[in-house]
Amino acid sequence: MNEQAFVITEEEGILILTMQAEGNNLMTASFFEGYEAAMAEVEKRAEEKALRGMIICGGGRHFSVGADVDALSERSAKELPELRETGRIPEGHFRQKHFFTFLNELPFPVVSVVTGFCIGSGSEIAANSHFRIVEKNARIGQPESTFGILPALGGIARSIVHTGMQNAFDVVVSGELFSADRAAEILWANEIAGKKAGKERAVKLIDFITGTGEEYTADKAAYFYRRFLESEVV
């Protein structure tokens, strides 16, 4: 993996994580290694100082094409003897899962700017974020079920929170990819942005939340987003 696969910068109190690993952020074993290190750094910075928000985006055309299924099968094959022996899910899974689900616990707004393909475990990064701004060209989905498995990094839980049981049934069980328009229709996406306009919208949203002066928590994300939209109508 290239040295600069995960770049963390800070602009006016907003952390920006740009993912630009090989193969359009194909989630290989080395991707996960770099991702976990980057997220550990995010966690450390969040503890050290007051941040206003975080933006996650892909450095190229795509957010992430998701996990390398062969690598996933290989990793699981190594873990299964431990599972059979102890009856417990391997610790490595919980460590990996933590670096997805902790995004939802951060005390400041976390916005994923979704471009191009945002698939499988890649879509779980976006789903664990508090907000998803989706550019017009995006194709999103959790196709794990079509490979005989399921999304296990918070994808099912967060699909229910964002789209309700009504749509999570379709998104998770069918595993079909969907467009930006469909993402907005089922409210998986907060909004659709024009090409290359997603990051600007994310900054605007974070600025609005900062400007309210109110305490921010993830469970109030929808409330803040509604007020953000109302502020733009005036």
Next chain:
Amino acid sequence: MIIQKHKLFTEIIGCKALGELYSEKEKLDGISVLLLHGDDMEEAPDDAVTSWLSAVDFITVFAAENISRFSYEFLSKFDVRLGGAEYPASSARADDRYRLLCGDMAYEVLSSGTSDTAPNFVTVLSGEESFDAKALAYVNRVCGDKTEAQMKILTRCLKAAANDSIKAVLTAESEGFYALMAQKTEDAADE
């Protein structure tokens, strides 16, 4: 009433009231998904039936072309609703159940009173076929060619949200993933 068993779901045709379904509930043991065609149904409030429906461990899909003639209290007992048109916001209620069924943002929109329709409450089916055929096609498409074991695990994950909590879904996801991975590995070794 006809109980039609498919590989991954069970379809109920010609049911007149939920009590009729309840009286044959043993026939639904072990299923993953129930598709109930409801255009011939009438609401008949019954606490025992309501309690049973709220606690079942399979996904419940209610389909009715004229879905707005049913009350929110009745429709919200189901996990998924298929209709011929959106459901009016004035008939829905922004409560915890709505939030679970439709999502946080839909709940927020309904609470704000800014929408004429209840967001995410009904999946509108369109097309030239009969409504029952469209509902059947929807469930067939979603279930696809999964195995029964996979369908049960997916169902368990989704129902954990309804019968327990979102935290329970996170646990169910992890357990389900490794159960399915173990199955895949065994299948690959057998080939």
